[in-house]
Amino acid sequence: MNKTHKVITTKQIExxxxxxxxxxxxxxxxxxxxxxxxxxxxxxxxxxxxxxxGPLASSSRMTTVISKMxxxxxxxxxxxxxxxxxxxxxxAEGAFFAGAVAAxxxxxxxxxxxxxxxxxxxxxxxxxxxxxxxxxxxxxxKYNVVTIVSALMMNYVALYGGLYVILNPLRDPSAGFEAxxxxxxxxxxxxxxxxxxxxxxxxxxxxxxxxxxxxxxxxPFGYEIRTVGQNQKFANYSGISVNKxxxxxxxxxxxxxxxxxxxxxxxxxxxxxxxxxxxxxxxGIMLAVLCRNNPKxxxxxxxxxxxxxxxxxxxxxxxxxxxxIISVIQAIIIIFIAAERFLANWEHxxxxxxxQRALAIEKGE
Amino acid sequence: xxxxxxxxxxxxAVIRMGTPILFVGMAAVIGAKADILCIAYExxxxxxxxxxxIGSAYSQNLAVGAIVGLLAGLVIAAxxxxxxxxxxxKPLLTGLALNTLGTGGTVYVVYLLTxxxxxxxxxxxxxxxxxHIPVIKDIPVIGSIISGHNLLSYVAFIMVIVVWYLVFKxxxxxxxxxxxxxxxxxxxxxxxxxxxxxxxxxxSGLIASMGGLFMSMGYMPYxxxxxxxxxxxxxxxxxxxxxxNPIITMIYTLIFGASMAIGNTAQSFRLPSQFASxxxxxxxxxxxxxxxxxxxxNERRLHESISRKSKV
Numbered sequence: 001m002n003k004t005h006k007v008i009t010t011k012q013i014e015x016x017x018x019x020x021x022x023x024x025x026x027x028x029x030x031x032x033x034x035x036x037x038x039x040x041x042x043x044x045x046x047x048x049x050x051x052x053x054g055p056l057a058s059s060s061r062m063t064t065v066i067s068k069m070x071x072x073x074x075x076x077x078x079x080x081x082x083x084x085x086x087x088x089x090x091x092a093e094g095a096f097f098a099g100a101v102a103a104x105x106x107x108x109x110x111x112x113x114x115x116x117x118x119x120x121x122x123x124x125x126x127x128x129x130x131x132x133x134x135x136x137x138x139x140x141x142k143y144n145v146v147t148i149v150s151a152l153m154m155n156y157v158a159l160y161g162g163l164y165v166i167l168n169p170l171r172d173p174s175a176g177f178e179a180x181x182x183x184x185x186x187x188x189x190x191x192x193x194x195x196x197x198x199x200x201x202x203x204x205x206x207x208x209x210x211x212x213x214x215x216x217x218x219x220p221f222g223y224e225i226r227t228v229g230q231n232q233k234f235a236n237y238s239g240i241s242v243n244k245x246x247x248x249x250x251x252x253x254x255x256x257x258x259x260x261x262x263x264x265x266x267x268x269x270x271x272x273x274x275x276x277x278x279x280x281x282x283x284g285i286m287l288a289v290l291c292r293n294n295p296k297x298x299x300x301x302x303x304x305x306x307x308x309x310x311x312x313x314x315x316x317x318x319x320x321x322x323x324x325i326i327s328v329i330q331a332i333i334i335i336f337i338a339a340e341r342f343l344a345n346w347e348h349x350x351x352x353x354x355x356q357r358a359l360a361i362e363k364g365e
Numbered sequence: 366x367x368x369x370x371x372x373x374x375x376x377x378a379v380i381r382m383g384t385p386i387l388f389v390g391m392a393a394v395i396g397a398k399a400d401i402l403c404i405a406y407e408x409x410x411x412x413x414x415x416x417x418x419i420g421s422a423y424s425q426n427l428a429v430g431a432i433v434g435l436l437a438g439l440v441i442a443a444x445x446x447x448x449x450x451x452x453x454x455k456p457l458l459t460g461l462a463l464n465t466l467g468t469g470g471t472v473y474v475v476y477l478l479t480x481x482x483x484x485x486x487x488x489x490x491x492x493x494x495x496x497h498i499p500v501i502k503d504i505p506v507i508g509s510i511i512s513g514h515n516l517l518s519y520v521a522f523i524m525v526i527v528v529w530y531l532v533f534k535x536x537x538x539x540x541x542x543x544x545x546x547x548x549x550x551x552x553x554x555x556x557x558x559x560x561x562x563x564x565x566x567x568x569s570g571l572i573a574s575m576g577g578l579f580m581s582m583g584y585m586p587y588x589x590x591x592x593x594x595x596x597x598x599x600x601x602x603x604x605x606x607x608x609x610n611p612i613i614t615m616i617y618t619l620i621f622g623a624s625m626a627i628g629n630t631a632q633s634f635r636l637p638s639q640f641a642s643x644x645x646x647x648x649x650x651x652x653x654x655x656x657x658x659x660x661x662x663n664e665r666r667l668h669e670s671i672s673r674k675s676k677v
Contacts, residue, residue: 036473039477040473040476040477088457090457135650139650139653139654139657142657143653143654143657143658143660143661144657144660144661145653145654145657146605146653148402148404148457149598149601149602149605149649149653150650150653152595152598152601152602153598153602153646153647153649153650153653154646154650156595156642156643156645156646157643157646157647157650160639160640160642160643160646161639161643163639164637164639164640164643167637167639168637168639282461282465285458285461286461289458322472322473322476324468324469324470324472324473324476325469325473326469327465327466327468327469327470328466328469328470328473330462330465330469331462331463331465331466331469331470332462332466334458334461334462334465335448335454335458335459335462335463338448338454338455338458338459338462339448339452339453339454341451341452341453342452342454344453
């Protein structure tokens, strides 16, 4: 008893290792990025510095980081929720896009007072997003359709269906490019801190993060979601309606992604401008992986992703490096964090050593 | 519009549009037989498409281009297989990561080589030739349907037979199906499960890479940013609709090819092009529901007949 060896639980070791793995994945990705950039760059040190701390260089860039983070909060939480239920529903991309389209439709209606108009656009985005993600879920529980395939197809249906609406009945021929009519002023989101690039979507995003985190970890329904995600048979035997949980979670997740599309469109633009996928849904998958489906961690991961995206934009302006470097970094990070056996041996050794020590102390007493 | 559908031009367009999807469909059949959900075909195709262009442009030799392209695609397949089989990475996430790498990484390489970010039209890359089959081309109607396609389109159709033969008639195919259906049982009779799945994924990657080659060396004369545009996914959907049967999968890839062909010409028929572009995906969704409903009904019937018998 005189020597107090600190004994930690296995769970603590696992947490520690998931952090180490995350940091190591980021480090490996950065090393790769360094060498890749060196092949193109004339001044690799300067460019690599831009990648690392570029976004901190000016307050305008820091605003960009926050502004890029807002939609990621939504899609990150959306994917984390649906993945918690074990559903590989990748229709968040389509839900985001369709949400933006639906919001545009509502935002063009004249004569609705501001606060109500904004609520209506959010509602429209949420409902449309829920439909886009709900259909693959319903197809899965009713007809046993593989979700990943139907969700992919749903993404394209949402994309082309949305573009049809925007570019035919809603197209503004005087815009000079392919875009919708201008939104009504009453539908445009109020800005924050007098900065016209930060909008109340940030607050809504954080509300979504907090509420879904409470739902998932402090409410019976959240417990049901996680149980279904871990073991459907067990969930079934313990009286949870698996199908209902899957469909409800997908609807909720789609609603969040759809609201993300709404907020991103009405917060940053004066008309609908997308001509293709925005990639926010795919980014959401990366965030959910980084956070191991825990909504609480999404803001940090979203901040990180928004940060490196801003770095890439800065690099694009100050050097000859194509911003696609970010996709390479993202790919490496995802793959190494998702690699279950990466560092697993080391982790096991630590856990074994730790339990042996715990046993020894127990015997000593 | 009906005139177009019954025209020779349309049949050519269907085959042209269907070729890359057919390759991916066959790749997905092998992946599905080994029970691996691989969505990385998009990434493999992009790297193969770029590799083919670079190889052929710098060597001015079609075979070298093809080999470089296939190797580029194979590298992606091997990375996928290694991470999924040896590092226990979730296949979906690995596929997602590699597709991201494909879209971003290829643009990077294009920029590195040409100084342009959009396409490789400045490189003098080669194309696969169009084949005019000697005797057949002179037969009226049939000759003009069968003859005159890109070399790789013929390879794609031959690939259907090759894949069918490989999966159902060879030792390797039997092993692939065994590890796919029940890895434990396969292992118990001495099959190396991981190695078999690895080989299956490499073969699958090779076939998908041919689809990539077709994109940049047949369908188009150069590589452009994200030129596969979801074809890797449509191929997977076709496999799904075909329930792993190469022949039925082929039929679905042609249906997709047809709806793409209609989509491409829709504007000349005053149909909104977005509507037409949406068709293949919508058809897939409906097809999945119809097939799912039928399977469910069959299953229920089976259950009923079993329970009836057990009562007696």
